[in-house]
Amino acid sequence: MTTLRLPQHAELERLVQTLDNAIPSGVEGTIWSVGRNAIEAVALPVPVGAVCQIQRRGRASIPAEVIGFQGAITLLASLDGSDGIAPGDRVVLRDSIATLRVGPGMIGRVIDASGNPIDDLGPISTLTKVPLDAPPITAMQRPPIDQVLTTGVRTIDTLLTLGRGQRIGIFAGSGVGKSTLLGMMARGTDAEVVVIGLVGERGREVQEYLQRELDEVTRKKCVTVVATSDQPALRRVHAAMTSTAIAEYFRDQGQNVLLMMDSVTRFAMAQREIGLAAGEAPTTRGYPPSVFSMLPRLVERSGTGPRGTITGIYTVLVEGDDNNEPISDTLRGLLDGHFVLSRDIAHRGRYPAIDVLSSLSRLQSHLADEKQLKSATALRNSISVYRDNEDLISIGAYQRGSSPQIDRSIAMQPQIEQFLSQPAREIAPWNVSLAALNQLGTQCMAPPATQADNK
Template sequence: MVTPARPAVPAAPAAPAMRAVAVENGADPIDPAILASAGLRWGAVDDSAAGAADGDAYAEPLRQPSQHGAAALDAAPAQPPVPLNAAAAAHAARWRTCIGALGEQSARVLPYARSGRIVRAAGLVLEATGLTLPLGATCLIELPNTLARPVPGGPRVAASHAEAEVVGFNGERLFLMPTSDLSGLAPGARVVPADAGLCGPVEAKRLPVGFGMLGRVVDAAGQPLDGKGPIDAQASAPLGAPVLNPLEREPIHQVLDVGVRAINALLTVGRGQRMGLFAGSGVGKSMLLGMMARFTAAEVVVVGLIGERGREVKEFIEEILGAEGRARAVVVAAPADVSPLLRMQGAAYATSLAEYFRDQGKQVLLIMDSLTRYAMAQREIALAIGEAPATKGYPPSVFAKLPALVERAGNGPAGGGGITAFYTVLTEGDDQQDPIADSARAILDGHIVLSRTLAEAGHYPAIDIEASISRVMSALLDDRAFDKVRLFKQMLSRYQRNRDLINVGAYQSGRDPLLDRAIALYPQMEAYLQQRHRERCGHGEAVAQLTALLGETA
């Protein structure tokens, strides 16, 4: 039996699904995936086939499965291959280029999602319509008309999107506050949820936490700032936290050694206590914080630098905190030039990090500089969305945010870890009656006041012992130790009240025995309160020196 030769290929393909896709002889073959999308595949042809030249490539139609299943497919006769010419190859090459370009563009297109439009931009707040989102949701704002130069002098490239957060709403209008630059924003810009598949409740924003963050410096979004590569985070945590049952918190009954003599002996701090550091500008606040970060007997230190100048952030990390302090610390930096949303987020993130380590059973020292900048950031947001100002321009929401943040610190359940927190509070013109200072004083477990008069006299740390207090100190010390502290404060106060009389020689010795003793011991008392910033004085050493100064009979 003789096998008949393959018939010549007709000019028009017999199969309706066939496509004219080919390449020239010797050209790169078309990607099989592209042929498959056109219903074709590569096939081999005998040189003896009619109409075929040596080396010709053929694309033959893929056999589509029928309703009879795979058996019918195998039984169907194969379609003859189609010879491909140069014109078809050029046409296919053009299609291949277009498909590649479309693929690159589609990678930059946001997935399908509900969207809205920007209808108003005034001050710090944008207004959008056509989109319904809950408070705290993150949005992306398209910047279609923006051309930026990532490198000075380099080519212009199209910017993508700016991130914003929902901070309020009025009817069908959303109030958005951006967290990045909006240069080139145009009316009607498209707004989409950051989660393109958003159709229900928004999940809480989560940021990285874990022991891999020790020794690192990150921004308010958890991105590294120290150039040491990606963050090795073992977990993530939300910015908020459920309220702890106050009856489940472990009481404060252990002394925390902070390494500063005046605080250890005269303003004793307990594990889990929340203290305020009240100071004006330029009185040694950062220096004192650095001493506590290096010397405090804590397993982990979390530092939140909120609203500070960028220069001060680097100075605090490199010079004040130092390598010794950074080894066991995590620094969250949200300087003054970032969005108020990021400043508030930085404070919440630092607290979340401290809570994570506390939940792991660690004793944590949380230092936040400053609580006032956090309040100012909330004031900016509240005023921008139309909240009415109250005391000194601070809306009521500010005074609700402060205790919500501070109450997250403290001890956890019995047998677990604890967070001892120091919050700095800036006093305008050393005014202790500032509304933020007054509110913070009411919700904290004590306050340390730094005096400008002492700082100007070269007295460091410039702690005003008379104006400072630790509310849990009486529960940490026995009666004998507490009596020594009280005697020291009494003599110091008596001397300060009569300083002018003593200086002009108007005081007659013998009229006040306590003042006489204060005059005799004042040089030693003043030296006791001073300490070099590289010097550490433990709690036991501080108490022993106080006992030696006042005598055993004090």
């Protein structure tokens, strides 16, 4: 005899399982001591990642998150610093995991790491509660990347073509134009929603970025998450996760999302503070192991989904212009390509200062047609030949006519430099950029005699 499973029974089983996994409410502990980077509590049996409320005597309560244990002592990190916390203060469990309320009302708004508006435009209507640190989509549920994402940046669209759902790192030292390039991509992209995470930025730069780099039309399709450098490390970590969670929400609604995080290096530095406070041993350059486990978890949340896509653009602040420092080296292996901004190119006044020869989009060969690939290869080859012989050319040691290939690269250099240069407020249409690339590629592949005749 077959037993029918009624829908009510299935729902009842789900509720029973939820209750079995639930953490009892009303769990309380007591503050034992407050260190420089961590808060210690006793009699607080809650898991890592649980969200608590520290009830300060005579002052407002502040949120905190469990980051580890040392014996019977629970270690917490506060979202609002440790001022006013005293031994004996109560610690009350609020939730077993950090969550965020999201909804379409976030578009066009500027929020903090907890999802609260900071733009003085009133409250935000939200519909859904999602985990802050959600697991990535499994590998077999990810559709292949087969659609081009246009950015309006000529160099990227033609020589470093991006696909919807790709993850890219922008590697550069300070002051080389990372934020300006992000603004150009935000204005020129064909993505329906843009999520910008400003992690560890200087407070002065936030308003300047929103007003200078984004026009009014772009701001209307952006969600901007801000955690400045003076805020506690946990807020800076949460800002990166909040940005990603918001992008996931819109992706699941069937939207193509551009997620831009500036910078993932400061996210790693914030997690370093938390990891060291939790008692982790420092490893390479002082980074604890948790940093190198959280980076792949963060970037893997971007990508294609069953209904929409998240294209992730992560800026990587290269310390001392060392592209092989630990965070840069780790991310280069995790991402689907990298754009390297060169200080030397910036000093010459060419912006965006993308070093084409050092940059790579791993998916360009799958997204571009044969003609574009041939033209891009010819252009790269011409740049490479000129760079290899630049010293000889600049001091006049090279004799024209010695090498037809070098002669051709010298003749093409002004046109190539003009092609790679683009004013910050200019949006280059994709079809126009592609036509210009193919024309340059044809000239770069022309025989030397033809090149001489054109003079």
